[in-house]
Amino acid sequence: xxxxxxxxxxxxxxxxxxxxxxxxxxxxxxxxxxxxxxxxxxxxxxxxxxxxxxxxxxxxxxxxxxxxxxxxxxxxxxxxxxxxxxxxxxxxxxxxxxxxxxxxxxxxxxxxxxxxxxxxxxxxxxxxxxxxxxxxxxxxxxxxxxxxxxxxxxxxxxxxxxxxxxxxxxxxxxxxxxxxxxxxxxxxxxxxxxxxxxxxxxxxxxxxxxxxxxxxxxxxxxxxxxxxxxxxxxxxxxxxxxxxxxxxxxxxxxxxxxxxxxxxxxxxxxxxxxxxxxxxxxxxxxxxxxxxxxxxxxxxxxxxxxxxxxxxxxxxxxxx
Amino acid sequence: xxxxxxxxxxxxxxxxxxxxxxxxxxxxxxxxxxxxxxxxxxxxxxxxxxxxxxxxxxxxxxxxxxxxxxxxxxxxxxxxxxxxxxxxxxxxxxxxxxxxxxxxxxxxxxxxxxxxxxxxxxxxxxxxxxxxxxxxxxxxxxxxxxxxxxxxxxxxxxxxxxxxxxxxxxxxxxxxxxxxxxxxxxxxxxxxxxxxxxxxxxxxxxxxxxxxxxxxxxxxxxxxxxxxxxxxxxxxxxxxxxxxxxxxxxxxxxxxxxxxxxxxxxxxxxxxxxxxxxxxxxxxxxxxxxxxxxxxxxxxxxxxxxxxxxxxxxxxxxxx
Numbered sequence: 001x002x003x004x005x006x007x008x009x010x011x012x013x014x015x016x017x018x019x020x021x022x023x024x025x026x027x028x029x030x031x032x033x034x035x036x037x038x039x040x041x042x043x044x045x046x047x048x049x050x051x052x053x054x055x056x057x058x059x060x061x062x063x064x065x066x067x068x069x070x071x072x073x074x075x076x077x078x079x080x081x082x083x084x085x086x087x088x089x090x091x092x093x094x095x096x097x098x099x100x101x102x103x104x105x106x107x108x109x110x111x112x113x114x115x116x117x118x119x120x121x122x123x124x125x126x127x128x129x130x131x132x133x134x135x136x137x138x139x140x141x142x143x144x145x146x147x148x149x150x151x152x153x154x155x156x157x158x159x160x161x162x163x164x165x166x167x168x169x170x171x172x173x174x175x176x177x178x179x180x181x182x183x184x185x186x187x188x189x190x191x192x193x194x195x196x197x198x199x200x201x202x203x204x205x206x207x208x209x210x211x212x213x214x215x216x217x218x219x220x221x222x223x224x225x226x227x228x229x230x231x232x233x234x235x236x237x238x239x240x241x242x243x244x245x246x247x248x249x250x251x252x253x254x255x256x257x258x259x260x261x262x263x264x265x266x267x268x269x270x271x272x273x274x275x276x277x278x279x280x281x282x283x284x285x286x287x288x289x290x291x292x293x294x295x296x297x298x299x300x301x302x303x304x305x306x307x308x309x310x311x312x313x314x315x316x317x318x319x320x
Numbered sequence: 321x322x323x324x325x326x327x328x329x330x331x332x333x334x335x336x337x338x339x340x341x342x343x344x345x346x347x348x349x350x351x352x353x354x355x356x357x358x359x360x361x362x363x364x365x366x367x368x369x370x371x372x373x374x375x376x377x378x379x380x381x382x383x384x385x386x387x388x389x390x391x392x393x394x395x396x397x398x399x400x401x402x403x404x405x406x407x408x409x410x411x412x413x414x415x416x417x418x419x420x421x422x423x424x425x426x427x428x429x430x431x432x433x434x435x436x437x438x439x440x441x442x443x444x445x446x447x448x449x450x451x452x453x454x455x456x457x458x459x460x461x462x463x464x465x466x467x468x469x470x471x472x473x474x475x476x477x478x479x480x481x482x483x484x485x486x487x488x489x490x491x492x493x494x495x496x497x498x499x500x501x502x503x504x505x506x507x508x509x510x511x512x513x514x515x516x517x518x519x520x521x522x523x524x525x526x527x528x529x530x531x532x533x534x535x536x537x538x539x540x541x542x543x544x545x546x547x548x549x550x551x552x553x554x555x556x557x558x559x560x561x562x563x564x565x566x567x568x569x570x571x572x573x574x575x576x577x578x579x580x581x582x583x584x585x586x587x588x589x590x591x592x593x594x595x596x597x598x599x600x601x602x603x604x605x606x607x608x609x610x611x612x613x614x615x616x617x618x619x620x621x622x623x624x625x626x627x628x629x630x631x632x633x634x635x636x637x638x639x640x
Contacts, residue, residue: 082607131475145573147467148474154467154575155451156611161572164605166565176605245486252481253465253573255474285484285496287402291476 002060006051006067006103007310009115009303010034010074010095012086012139015043016303017050019058020310024123027062028054029306040089044098051103065317066106067099068309070115077157079109085175086139108312112136112305113160114151117144119308120260121151122315125298131256133247135162137265137272140175141183141190145254163187167246185242188218188265195221195235206231222268236268240275247276248283251292258293262304266296322380326371326387326423327630329435329623330354330394330415332406332459335363336623337370339378340630344443347382348374349626360409364418371423385637386426387419388629390435397477399429405495406459428632432456432625433480434471437464439628440580441471442635445618451576453567455482457585457592460495461503461510465574483507487566505562508538508585515541515555526551542588556588560595567596568603571612578613582624586616 004027009016011034018029030050037043055064072084079096081087100107110118117134120126126134130149136142141163145152152159163183164176171180172193184190195208195216207224208216208231225232247259266272277294284292297304324347329336331354338349350370357363375384392404399416401407420427430438437454440446446454450469456462461483465472472479483503484496491500492513504510515528515536527544528536528551545552567579586592597614604612617624 131479147472147479148470150468150470152467152574155577156575156607158607159451159467159573159575161575161605164572165569166603169565178603178605245489249485250573252484253479253570254472255476255479255481257475283486283498285481285498287476287478 001063003065004055004058004062005065005310005313007306007308008047008067008069008099009112009305009309010069010071011112012072012084015047016306017047017054018303018306018310019051019054019062019064020307022314024307026302026306027058029303030054035088040093041098043089044095044102047099048102064103064105066108066313067103068108068110068115068312069095069099070110070112070305070309071095072112074109074111075157076108076110076114076153079107081109106313106316108316110309110312111142113142114144115308115312116142116262116304117146117151117308118311118315119299119302119304119306120262120297121146121308122311123299123307124304125295126258126260129257131254133162133250133254133256133259135259135261136263137187137261138263139188141187142263145256147254162246162250165246165249167242182242182246186239186246186265191218191221191235191239191265192216194238195231198231198234198238202231204230204234208232218265218268222271225268225271233271236271237275239265240272240277241279243272244276244279244281245283247280247294248285251280251288252285255288256292258295260295260297262297269296321383323385324375324378324382325385325630325633326374327435327626327628328367328387328389328391328419329432329625329629330389330391331432332392332404335367336626337367337374338623338626338630339371339374339382339384340627342634344627346622346626347378349623350374355408360413361418363409364415364422367419368422384423384425386428386633387423388435388632389415389419389427389429390432390625390629391415391429392432394429394431395477396428396430396434396473399427401429426633426636428636430471430629430632431462433462434464435628435632436462436582436624437466437471437628438631438635439619439622439624439626440582440617441466441628442631443619443627444624445615446578446580449577451574453482453570453574453576453579455579455581456583457507457581458583459508461507462583465576467574482566482570485566485569487562502562502566506559506566506585511538511541511555511559511585512536514558515551518551518554518558522551524550524554528552538585538588542591545588545591553591556591557595560592560597561599563592564596564599564601565603567600567614568605571600571608572605575608576612578615580615580617582617589616
């Protein structure tokens with residue numbers, strides 16, 4: 001009987017469940033809206049139903065050996081979600097224990113960024129690397145760090161909060177309560193804020209002037225940048241400058257082989273990668289220049305967090 | 321026959337050799353001026369002579385099992401020193417191979433900050449910790465990171481350059497060729513630069529106004545601060561602010577249990593620790609507040625690098 005692991009990507013909007021083989025093949029997957037469940041217990045039941053439906057739909061006989069879950073503020077150490085700002089259910093949520101008990105297999109929890117990092121490490125372009133940084137650019141900026149062959153956890157399991165490194169003293173207000181965090185500049189909403197700052201500070205004509213703040217997206221800004229809109233291009237340049245400078249500092253601390261950019265905003269491709277790489281190189285300590293690769297995810301449009309959550313199980317089984 | 325390891329702290333000015341037991345007792349040590357040797361080969365011979373003299377002076381019979389060396393820009397991976405700015409001998413220096421061959425025992429090289437980190441970890445206040453940061457504040461700012469129970473090395477062995485993280489865009493000129501590096505603000509010369517900036521920008525009366533730039537030291541500034549000199553006090557406040565903000569970012573990335581401050585400038589005690597701790601806490605992400613210890617070295621006036629260099633040998637023997 002072949003073995004499969006459930007990889008679960010729990011987000012503030014959607015949750016995706018996939019059944020993944022040891023070789024990194026996702027046999028099937030299904031998504032649903034996270035908050036359609038009235039309570040956290042209902043959510044657990046929903047996950048179990050989806051896992052069982054997916055198993056029943058498989059051709060051939062498979063044995064489920066475990067479930068990995070990437071969740072916002074998920075702790076590898078306790079298996080709990082702790083005060084996730086983008087979930088409706090507050091306090092400590094016993095995600096790992098709840099799923100293990102309901103599914104009857106081991107369940108391992110980590111945060112969403114670490115799950116995506118594991119996916120790239122096990123099944124993507126970071127295979128075989130011992131030192132790399134993985135950055136997800138979406139509604140926020142998440143990050144995972146592999147240091148000397150280990151996923152970095154830190155003393156309480158909360159290491160890797162690159163999005164909340166202060167890059168501008170008394171800068172933009174952040175959802176975390178601080179000011180000037182990197183993710184207020186480098187993320188989909190950060191790009192929008194930069195574009196609106198440019199519209200306010202300059203008189204440059206731009207198609208972006210006809211959009212309301214609430215109706216403009218990073219995708220729209222990228223489309224206008226590709227058409228030559230000067231404000232849109234400048235917004236990407238400034239985003240790349242902020243990210244490049246932050247990455248030069250990350251390199252000074254971690255000396256990684258590569259840095260991966262993943263998530264919605266990274267789909268802008270060279271609009272983002274080119275200025276980021278240029279400003280990173282300009283700010284690097286001499287010894288690190290032209291040594292660090294800045295790469296897109298090797299998983300393409302696959303859900304890295306589903307693969308990485310499943311990889312948590314394969315890694316755990318490897319140990320034994 | 322009892323075992324001893326040689327711990328060697330090679331600096332730009334002095335080199336200290338100590339013979340250290342497995343239990344962390346330094347039986348004897350001797351220092352000499354690094355650049356009294358005409359060539360790098362002469363330097364190796366000098367180290368060997370000192371090690372042998374120290375051994376001959378010991379009461380009882382001891383077996384030398386290895387030599388650990390902390391050296392500027394020393395690489396654990398290659399055993400070489402690579403382009404150390406504060407050594408007269410340039411290019412790649414085969415320190416590990418040279419000493420191993422001349423002494424007839426294994427030799428392990430690391431950089432000076434990592435050696436001090438190992439000393440605190442094996443024999444000081446960081447014993448048993450799995451995640452901590454060690455910062456040496458002297459002529460520069462060196463740092464070592466223990467991450468999830470491993471000394472962080474990075475892809476090329478150059479991880480941990482906190483002193484060259486950019487904290488002020490287009491800020492003070494640094495010896496490394498960049499601008500605005502943390503060590504241009506937080507180090508003995510950084511404190512002096514801050515004091516002179518304050519003398520230039522304010523009209524506050526201060527005893528520091530009678531000193532030339534070349535004749536003032538961090539120790540003199542600390543003495544005046546202790547006597548109530550407002551400029552000297554403010555210089556420490558600003559140094560602590562810069563360090564505290566940088567440490568808040570370090571905590572967001574590494575989630576350490578503790579941060580140690582070591583070296584000449586750290587001897588200023590609360591003049592430095594109090595503002596550093598206050599500004600660190602003010603800038604921490606909510607989840608990390610009041611959780612991270614800011615500590616002085618537990619090795620007192622002992623040479624942490626000598627102990628740490630010796631610990632490299634004990635650690636290596638432990639593995640086998």
